Amino acid sequence: xxxxxxxxxxxxxxxxxxxxxxxxxxxxxxxxxxxxxxxxxxxxxxxxxxxxxxxxxxxxxxxxxxxxxxxxxxxxxxxxxxxxxxxxxxxxxxxxxxxxxxxxxxxxxxxxxxxxxxxxxxxxxxxxxxxxxxxxxxxxxxxxxxxxxxxxxxxxxxxxxxxxxxxxxxxxxxxxxxxxxxxxxxxxxxxxxxxxxxxxxxxxxxxxxxxxxxxxxxxxxxxxxxxxxxxxxxxxxxxxxxxxxxxxxxxxxxxxxxxxxxxxxxxxxxxxxxxxxxxxxxxxxxxxxxxxxxxxxxxxxxxxxxxxxxxxxxxxxxx
Amino acid sequence: xxxxxxxxxxxxxxxxxxxxxxxxxxxxxxxxxxxxxxxxxxxxxxxxxxxxxxxxxxxxxxxxxxxxxxxxxxxxxxxxxxxxxxxxxxxxxxxxxxxxxxxxxxxxxxxxxxxxxxxxxxxxxxxxxxxxxxxxxxxxxxxxxxxxxxxxxxxxxxxxxxxxxxxxxxxxxxxxxxxxxxxxxxxxxxxxxxxxxxxxxxxxxxxxxxxxxxxxxxxxxxxxxxxxxxxxxxxxxxxxxxxxxxxxxxxxxxxxxxxxxxxxxxxxxxxxxxxxxxxxxxxxxxxxxxxxxxxxxxxxxxxxxxxxxxxxxxxxxxx
Numbered sequence: 001x002x003x004x005x006x007x008x009x010x011x012x013x014x015x016x017x018x019x020x021x022x023x024x025x026x027x028x029x030x031x032x033x034x035x036x037x038x039x040x041x042x043x044x045x046x047x048x049x050x051x052x053x054x055x056x057x058x059x060x061x062x063x064x065x066x067x068x069x070x071x072x073x074x075x076x077x078x079x080x081x082x083x084x085x086x087x088x089x090x091x092x093x094x095x096x097x098x099x100x101x102x103x104x105x106x107x108x109x110x111x112x113x114x115x116x117x118x119x120x121x122x123x124x125x126x127x128x129x130x131x132x133x134x135x136x137x138x139x140x141x142x143x144x145x146x147x148x149x150x151x152x153x154x155x156x157x158x159x160x161x162x163x164x165x166x167x168x169x170x171x172x173x174x175x176x177x178x179x180x181x182x183x184x185x186x187x188x189x190x191x192x193x194x195x196x197x198x199x200x201x202x203x204x205x206x207x208x209x210x211x212x213x214x215x216x217x218x219x220x221x222x223x224x225x226x227x228x229x230x231x232x233x234x235x236x237x238x239x240x241x242x243x244x245x246x247x248x249x250x251x252x253x254x255x256x257x258x259x260x261x262x263x264x265x266x267x268x269x270x271x272x273x274x275x276x277x278x279x280x281x282x283x284x285x286x287x288x289x290x291x292x293x294x295x296x297x298x299x300x301x302x303x304x305x306x307x308x309x310x311x312x313x314x315x316x317x318x319x
Numbered sequence: 320x321x322x323x324x325x326x327x328x329x330x331x332x333x334x335x336x337x338x339x340x341x342x343x344x345x346x347x348x349x350x351x352x353x354x355x356x357x358x359x360x361x362x363x364x365x366x367x368x369x370x371x372x373x374x375x376x377x378x379x380x381x382x383x384x385x386x387x388x389x390x391x392x393x394x395x396x397x398x399x400x401x402x403x404x405x406x407x408x409x410x411x412x413x414x415x416x417x418x419x420x421x422x423x424x425x426x427x428x429x430x431x432x433x434x435x436x437x438x439x440x441x442x443x444x445x446x447x448x449x450x451x452x453x454x455x456x457x458x459x460x461x462x463x464x465x466x467x468x469x470x471x472x473x474x475x476x477x478x479x480x481x482x483x484x485x486x487x488x489x490x491x492x493x494x495x496x497x498x499x500x501x502x503x504x505x506x507x508x509x510x511x512x513x514x515x516x517x518x519x520x521x522x523x524x525x526x527x528x529x530x531x532x533x534x535x536x537x538x539x540x541x542x543x544x545x546x547x548x549x550x551x552x553x554x555x556x557x558x559x560x561x562x563x564x565x566x567x568x569x570x571x572x573x574x575x576x577x578x579x580x581x582x583x584x585x586x587x588x589x590x591x592x593x594x595x596x597x598x599x600x601x602x603x604x605x606x607x608x609x610x611x612x613x614x615x616x617x618x619x620x621x622x623x624x625x626x627x628x629x630x631x632x633x634x635x636x637x638x
Contacts (some may be wrong), residue, residue: 006430007430008430008431009431014428023521023522024427025425025426025427025521026423026427027425027427027428028349028351028359029349029351030347030348030349030350030359031347031348031349031350034349040347040349040359042425104345106344106345106361107345108328108331108342108344108345108346109346111325111326111327111328112327112328112329198347202342202344203342229487
């Protein structure tokens with residue numbers, strides 16, 4: 001929710017000259033995305049999103065992300081399609097920063113997804129996994145189990161200050177997950193961050209999946225676990241089993257989960273919750289007191305972790 | 320540059336039900352405007368901006384602002400046209416806040432206006448003044464000469480801390496302007512805040528004027544003075560006489576300035592600069608240390624004031 005880079009008219013014109021999209025007819029910063037600067041861009045050729053990549057996204061990863069989006073769009077999956085420059089490149093440059101222009105997708109991000117939307121996003125996750133089978137490039141998941149300890153162990157006192165007793169619970173989560181994190185499950189390219197605000201709907205119809213800047217190679221079922229955390233909990237942080245059933249059912253209508261994946265789902269869901277708790281705790285730690293932009297509440301994921309600790313099997317998630 | 324209010328799906332649907340615009344097809348917060356929450360809103364009926372009015376805009380003033388925009392749009396001036404609700408109202412309500420839906424205008428705000436754009440905005444200011452002749456409602460300028468002292472005098476030490484010696488200069492500005500602020504000049508409804516980011520251009524063609532939330536009844540020439548401050552200075556804070564000539568010439572191609580207005584222009588320009596210095600100094604004062612959103616630099620207007628103090632007549636502005 002921030003625009004970090006604003007462009008002068010000359011910079012915008014020079015940038016657009018690299019593409020074959022005509023002149024700008026509208027250009028507005030979008031209060032969306034915390035990692036990059038995003039602009040609604042309308043040109044003679046249509047409607048687009050211009051993204052300027054700020055320092056938190058590693059430049060070396062950008063060709064992977066852009067290729068994922070282009071592959072998905074070419075296969076008919078509703079991901080933003082990157083526009084190639086006149087030179088055939090997927091990325092441009094402005095102010096020594098990489099940038100990309102992708103198609104604007106119609107739709108509204110659900111703030112509180114309903115059951116039908118949970119089912120629809122489950123379908124879309126599986127379709128995305130299918131469309132990316134055999135994808136030629138790869139990128140390791142930088143926020144997998146090995147990354148959680150280094151983020152969390154230096155901040156256990158902070159966790160305890162937010163909720164007394166939380167440090168011990170998080171230490172136990174870390175130990176349990178580091179010991180039991182699944183191996184051998186089916187792998188592929190996953191989105192890894194498919195929250196409702198990275199989806200676009202018209203009514204109950206999923207019309208777009210956006211923000212592929214955490215995409216990586218990992219266990220396919222981890223995407224389902226992330227989505228269960230992001231879509232099937234209510235605002236009061238209770239788990240809505242009907243929404244979980246819908247999400248898993250939607251996914252399995254396209255790609256069935258194996259017995260091993262189903263067995264691993266509670267562990268994956270707990271790990272996914274710990275990953276978001278870890279990144280939110282770090283952001284909380286990094287935010288100066290008095291900042292106008294408040295980071296997301298890490299305790300939302302502490303509460304979700306409490307649910308996952310008690311889960312006995314895939315049935316607790318509606319699977 | 321902030322979205323303060325975000326809406327749930329149910330809130331957005333309930334809000335849209337008050338209008339006859341169909342369902343939302345796109346809905347994105349815009350990083351624009353510091354006083355209100357603005358959203359790009361696309362529905363079955365077209366493209367709009369939804370504005371939710373936050374507390375800094377007085378609710379009692381909203382009917383005036385909306386009527387100004389509607390009058391301008393009806394007269395063919397390129398201002399956003401407010402959409403009336405099914406009940407014929409210009410304002411709706413969401414979360415106990417007033418909101419409005421206006422037409423989306425095509426165009427890009429120039430970051431660094433050129434001479435042709437300065438001329439074009441001069442034309443538009445005069446056309447706006449003409450279109451609002453005989454306007455039935457009124458609103459006093461809350462940021463006129465009487466308001467500057469109460470904003471500035473308690474913050475003279477802050478001014479001096481930003482630039483040693485500035486306090487004495489500002490005190491002298493205040494005394495001079497309070498003693499010589501013009502009366503008897505032609506009055507009407509003015510925009511009062513026509514900065515480049517409140518304008519929309521396609522190339523050199525002015526396609527829109529937006530953000531009427533400082534509009535008020537005051538001297539018409541004050542709008543020219545505000546625009547000279549906002550359009551004719553270069554990024555290094557030097558005054559570009561060619562741009563000043565273009566702006567004044569554009570204005571006078573539609574409405575000639577009287578001898579009294581021309582004589583008063585240096586005083587009005589100095590007053591306009593002091594008004595923006597005052598509001599920026601207050602915003603600077605109100606911003607907690609460490610805030611991520613940095614307020615605009617008050618010293619930009621201290622530098623512009625230095626130019627105005629030396630100006631001998633309208634010729635120094637290109638008039």
